[in-house]
Amino acid sequence: MKRKKGTDPGKSARRRLKGPKVFFKEIGALLKEYTDKGYLRLSKLQKFCYKILAFFKKIPAAIAGFFVNIGLGIRNGAVAFVNEIKDVGSTFKNGDWKTKVSFVVMGFGNIARGQVLRGLLFLLFEIVFIIYMITAGGYWLSMLPSLGKQGPTQAYNEILDTYTTTYNDNSFKILLYGVLTIFFIVALIYTWRLNVKQNKLAEQFLKSGKRLSSDKDDLRSMVDENFYKTLLALPLTGILIFTVMPIVFMILVAFTNYDGAHNGYSNNLFTWVGLDNFNTLFSWQSAGGGQSYSATFGEILAWTLIWAFLATFTNYFLGMFVAMMINKKGIALKKLWRTVLVMTVAIPQFISLLYVSKMFARNGLINLTLKDTLGWISQPLPFWENATWARVTVILVNIWIGIPYLMLITTGILMNIPADLYESARIDGANAWQQYTKITLPYMLFITGPYLLTSFTGNMNNFNVIYLLTGGAPTNPAASGAAGSVGYTDLLITWLFKITTGAESQYYLASVVGIMVFVVVALISLIVYNVLPSIKNEEDYQ
Numbered sequence: 001m002k003r004k005k006g007t008d009p010g011k012s013a014r015r016r017l018k019g020p021k022v023f024f025k026e027i028g029a030l031l032k033e034y035t036d037k038g039y040l041r042l043s044k045l046q047k048f049c050y051k052i053l054a055f056f057k058k059i060p061a062a063i064a065g066f067f068v069n070i071g072l073g074i075r076n077g078a079v080a081f082v083n084e085i086k087d088v089g090s091t092f093k094n095g096d097w098k099t100k101v102s103f104v105v106m107g108f109g110n111i112a113r114g115q116v117l118r119g120l121l122f123l124l125f126e127i128v129f130i131i132y133m134i135t136a137g138g139y140w141l142s143m144l145p146s147l148g149k150q151g152p153t154q155a156y157n158e159i160l161d162t163y164t165t166t167y168n169d170n171s172f173k174i175l176l177y178g179v180l181t182i183f184f185i186v187a188l189i190y191t192w193r194l195n196v197k198q199n200k201l202a203e204q205f206l207k208s209g210k211r212l213s214s215d216k217d218d219l220r221s222m223v224d225e226n227f228y229k230t231l232l233a234l235p236l237t238g239i240l241i242f243t244v245m246p247i248v249f250m251i252l253v254a255f256t257n258y259d260g261a262h263n264g265y266s267n268n269l270f271t272w273v274g275l276d277n278f279n280t281l282f283s284w285q286s287a288g289g290g291q292s293y294s295a296t297f298g299e300i301l302a303w304t305l306i307w308a309f310l311a312t313f314t315n316y317f318l319g320m321f322v323a324m325m326i327n328k329k330g331i332a333l334k335k336l337w338r339t340v341l342v343m344t345v346a347i348p349q350f351i352s353l354l355y356v357s358k359m360f361a362r363n364g365l366i367n368l369t370l371k372d373t374l375g376w377i378s379q380p381l382p383f384w385e386n387a388t389w390a391r392v393t394v395i396l397v398n399i400w401i402g403i404p405y406l407m408l409i410t411t412g413i414l415m416n417i418p419a420d421l422y423e424s425a426r427i428d429g430a431n432a433w434q435q436y437t438k439i440t441l442p443y444m445l446f447i448t449g450p451y452l453l454t455s456f457t458g459n460m461n462n463f464n465v466i467y468l469l470t471g472g473a474p475t476n477p478a479a480s481g482a483a484g485s486v487g488y489t490d491l492l493i494t495w496l497f498k499i500t501t502g503a504e505s506q507y508y509l510a511s512v513v514g515i516m517v518f519v520v521v522a523l524i525s526l527i528v529y530n531v532l533p534s535i536k537n538e539e540d541y542q
Helices: 011-016 020-032 036-040 044-094 097-102 108-112 116-143 171-207 215-222 227-253 276-281 293-327 334-346 349-359 365-373 387-415 419-427 432-460 463-469 492-501 507-531
Strands: 153-157 162-166
Touching (some): 044 097, 044 171, 044 507, 097 108, 097 171, 108 171, 116 215, 171 227, 215 227, 276 293, 276 507, 293 387, 293 432, 293 492, 293 507, 334 387, 349 387, 349 463, 387 432, 387 463, 419 432, 432 507, 463 492, 492 507
Antiparallel strands (some): 153 162
């Protein structure tokens, strides 16, 4: 039989027998210069590998973009600050005497122009600030650089015939109220700038012949077009006091020697130590004869990331699989299965995890059943004594905990996928796996992308499962010199807890670890958030 000119009968066979080197070389070439036509020529395995490599290729660009955005934010902030300074100068230069007096007496211009309510609020804030700074704020601010000058002292009491302790400065209160005072000063600066803007606008309104809003208009605005500001005022204040300020306080503690031996009041004052605590955490010198803090931190961080990945995606896909099975047509007693799974969610983890921990103990129910009742093993299985066994066990137990919750989430989403899509796919000859990969999974990932991100970050800080099951055990003898009793199943969050509750209570080191946890979680969240399809292609499923 004749063959067409230019064809090679072994060409297709050689294509099928390409080695791994050529296989990945083609993918690498496509990553450098993407074309839709070239992508369609790839096999299913090549397409899968291409998507994986394309994802990791985006990570350096996302990291670079993150730092570029930080640089742009700093530059824009500096430009805005300079513009604000110029505006303040021009306002004072060109403003009338009422505006100029308002630079010193906040709210004076508003009161003089008939806006009494606004002016009184500005003036009241200034009066409260001055009284606070005179009575307390000035003291806390002056003591902040030293964190206290005199600790507790003992003196002999002749009457009682014993030594009595006199408590003097309190480093903890100095740092706390010092931070509060700085926040108060920042609030005053912001309010003062708002006061200047209000006077400038009021003066411009009057010059243009417009009428200023009265007190009644301001009150009506607070419950009408600006009602959202009224509602958000209290929550925003709460966030600043109970969230932002503790974060700043924690960061500052990382630069002190605050621990059990220096609690700042009852035994010794704590002081500023600069970057010594960061040098300790990232030093490669051994800690107490064991491995260094850097090695310990690296091991725990690696296990934390592995745990977060497996705990997130095993629950996600298995929970989705259970929901699909229950939703499948022909499955009897659907309400019963859902009720059983919901009941497991209702049981407090504190009870269930402690019970499971005892079940898998060396003399627990599982080992006793396998050894004495069934005779399948001769020695108890080291569920909590061996590092590998312990890590695998906590992942499996977490699957048992997480599947019911994911089943509930995915059930509602699966019901919202149009049945016409599956019907069309079946008419076109798509099998069950193709329907899942082309319809169900893309839809689920699009809808639950943000949830996966929050679940991953939540699992990085999943204290309950690890601490209640193993307490971090088994102990890592190489890391015994590090703070806390470091175990092979410890996450960064459980290690942080042990550092603060141990005999030494090294709060300064816990603050450093807390900062690093925040940095790692923030970087991962920002990178993944920027590559989520539900963020980049919001209109795809609308």
